[in-house]
Amino acid sequence: MLELTVKGIKQARALIWNTFKELEEHELEALSQDFPNPHFLIGPFHKFFLASSRSLLTQDQSSLSWLDKHPPNSVLYVSFGSLVKVEESQFLEIAWGLANSKQPFLWVVRPGSVEGSEWLERLPDGFLERIVEGRGYIVKWAPQQDVLAHRATGGFWTHGGWNSTLESICEGVTMICSPSFGDQLLNARYVSDVWKIGVKLEDGFERGEIQSAIKKVMADEEGLEFRNKIRNIKGKVNLCLKKGGSSYSSLEDLVNYFLSF
Structure with missing residues (x-):
């Protein structure tokens, strides 16, 4: 499959990327050596249209009113996307x-995302008693872009898919990554080791490591460093989309490229 993908890319007239120059400039420069086709970096794509127009599932808007009750940067948002399944x-x-x-x-628990369960039947005994006084809120699906943009959201525990990673970067929200397959593995490593805007869970799902990662991202001094770095990148996102910015200019170049045929 990978071999066919590479072959197809080499045959393409041009390549359009859902990213922006300031985030992956060195990677794209290296890629251009093997793929000399014209490259157009016009992302982040999700900034060009409303989030609600893309949602595959019904979004629970009550999650936003729940967030309204919490202080800035105090809530961890947890969602593993529309495909990932976990064992009980x-x-x-x-x-x-x-x-x-x-x-x-x-916490977003997508119906059917837990093996052998329709929704919350597998919650452990005593769990709900541990999250009294509104400390936890569970929904089937959330308006993710709005949640990430909310002032109360201070961290995002994600599967590390590219859309979720980019959405978190655009809102300046640090990440905990639990990758499962495909590009998620590389994205998570970039979050933790290259951009240094979050952590990757190295031992899968283990409660002790989970607790430690949450503390590191949400409370420790290291979390503040993550937040400063990702907010710096967020500022570059805002600039790249404005007239004269890298993505804005690349989109103009793409239009002119189409018109040249």
Whole structure:
């Protein structure tokens, strides 16, 4: 499959990327050596249209009113996207990791995302008692871009898919990454080791590591460093989309490229 993808890319007249120059300039320069086709970096794509127009599932807007009740940067948002499934044992570790962290959290549990469960039947005994006084809120699906942009959201525990990674970067929200397959593995490594705007869980879903990662991202001094770095990148996003910015100019170049045929 990868070989066919590379072959197809080499045959393409041009390549359009959902990224921006300031984030991956060196990577794209290296890629251009092997793929001399014209490259157009016009992302982030999601900034060009409303989030609600892309959602595959019904978004629970009550998550936003719940966030309104919390202080700035205090809530951990947890969502593993529209495809990832977890085993029951992993689900239990996630639940106890969240409960033991004592950090407010908004948790998206997609129906059918837990093996052998329709929705919340596998929540461990005693879990709900541990998250009293509004410390945790569970929904089937959330308006992710609005959640990430909310002042109360201070961290994002994600599967590390590119769309989610880019959306988090655009809103300046630090990340905990639990990659499963494909590009998620590389994205997570970039978050933790290259851009240094979050952490990657190295041992899968283990409650002790989960609790430690949440503390590191949300409370420790290292989390403040992550936040400063990602807010710096967020500023570059805002500039690249304005007239004269890198993505704005690349989009103009793409239009002119189409008109040249």
